Amino acid sequence: MAGAVEVQHTALTLTDHLPVLQVAIPFLAAPLIVLVGNRTFAWVLSFVASALALVISFLLLMAVYDGGYISYALGGWEPPWGIEYRVDAANALILFLISAIGTVVLPFAYPSVKAELKTTSHTLFYACYMLCFTGLLGVVVTGDAFNVFVFLEISSLSTYVLIAVGAERDKRALTAAYDYLIMGTIGATFFVIGIGFLYIATGTLNMADMSDRIADQGSNRAVRAGFAFIIVGMGLKVAMYPLHLWLPKAYTFAPSAVTIFLSATATKAAIYVLLRFMFTVYKPEFVFETNTSLLVFMPLAVIAMFSASFVAAFQVNFKRMLAYSSVAQVGYMLLGIALLNQTGLTATMVHMFNHGITKALLFMGAGAMFYYTGSAFYDKLGGLGRKMPITGACILIGGLSLIGVPGTAGFVSKWILVQAAFENGWWPVAIAIVLSSLLAVVYVWRAVEVLYLTPPAKNSTAKEAPLMMLIPMIILAGSCVYFGIFTDLPLGASETAANVLMNGTNGELLR
């Protein structure tokens, strides 16, 4: 064996470690929770871990806000050989969204989980929550194609469990979780088959390296087949229109806290992966040549916008209505991708962020009412807006943002989306965006009518939600309005992100 060698090593500082700490802190929290096995400790540790993740993601976002990227070599193995964590504006914004929602949901989860789950499962619930959180952050932060799959499975498996625990209140949660398990596994399998094709064709798993090598491949069939598999696989996770069937059930029967978290983060992380593969690994030119956007994304997005909104308008369950609305909103995000111009991608990015906070707020409102009524059906929610004035007001703000009323976050993203459609000269699409927003008015109005204009049940014991639920709702409602007026943070980051994705301009290596 070789003798001792002088090795020069410059010690890394805490800031150098930020990309990995983003994932490692929640990841460490999960086994610690199980090991200690105390309910209160579990909640405190989850909250501390997700708050730290939020601080880290904010620091990362600020670092890459103006372009440039951060690369971190896991285990000291330099990319493209080792696993690389690579943060640029595109994923920093999603990291920020996921950790912000993860943090803000936890105070809400404390009373909500107490009411909905039996005490013995609280500890494991928080451990699972942390694993899901870790998985979603990992999917977004990593620059390694196979690592995406691994983290996707971590988040998916914990998600199935989190949905299934809803069975303590409603047995249908089991079939919902099972449906999602089957669909999600098919999606993940397709995705990994796609990566397999790419690995055959390029011999690398690092996304940046893969991208360079695909460019030399010409019209290699394996590369094209890989693209199709990745789009369909991720399409399932995204709940792209005909592949969305798992979503309404899962969101309806999962415990309230889980629904809030998933609705704001899970599909967003999947859309990010879709964007990353379409625009960084494959190039926009490839997407254009294969006509994917015109023949697949655009029609499916428009159908989703209308049909899911239409179905949402006929729902009699508040949570289920919001779930169908999520499918419609995913349509807007996919439409931004389909437009295949920089403004369109900006719209997708900013809509992911804005819809994330909006939908989290609305599901929180539903969860707060569920806390008292034990049901999200409209006939049980009658008049609750007047009995719970602050919750009602928050739902109203969320509803306005969902429609896209000026002054709320939802307006900003729809405005940019319409602009992007005009840029391409796709007039009918722009009109479709506006028309489908009118459908949103219908389903939001139905909820408002139930909450405010129906008399409350005689024996209703509902009162204003506890403070632990109110504070997160007020924070989210505030940010819905704040980001509708001061659009700098999400919009600026989205513009940089769209530039990174569309033009492949990585900027400089920051560290």
Place this chain on the structure above:
Amino acid sequence: MHYHHLILRVITKLLVGTIMLFAFYVQFHGDFSPGGGFQAGVIMAAAFILYGIVFGLYAVQVVFPPWLVHKVMALGVLIYAGVGVYSMMLGYAFLDYNAFDPGHPSHGQHNGILVIEFGVGVTVTGVMIAIYYAFAGRFPQISDEDW
């Protein structure tokens, strides 16, 4: 009932220790011969599962109670992640095993992977046994009328 399957029970008692020893061999010799944490974990769990099959779920759960299985599962993950934290504390990248022996990186890599694989082994043991407990301990939780 206690005297049934005498041969089976005697042989099992003989085998359980050997299987565990073999698990440790596969675990710690994994860097020189085929093996490692995954295989070793499964073999270790097989010892408990064999004991459970022959002597009954109750007997094996006295030896390895379900609450401990949960802790063991978490402990292995923590050992794995702990290696990452340790190397980070010493100023190296997450999971950079060079940190174990900065003057002699190849030794560092060797020691690092041993600890990592030990973590994997511990978790896999726990998970395999947990799966066995989950299936073996299953009884219908809800009757048809309760749906």
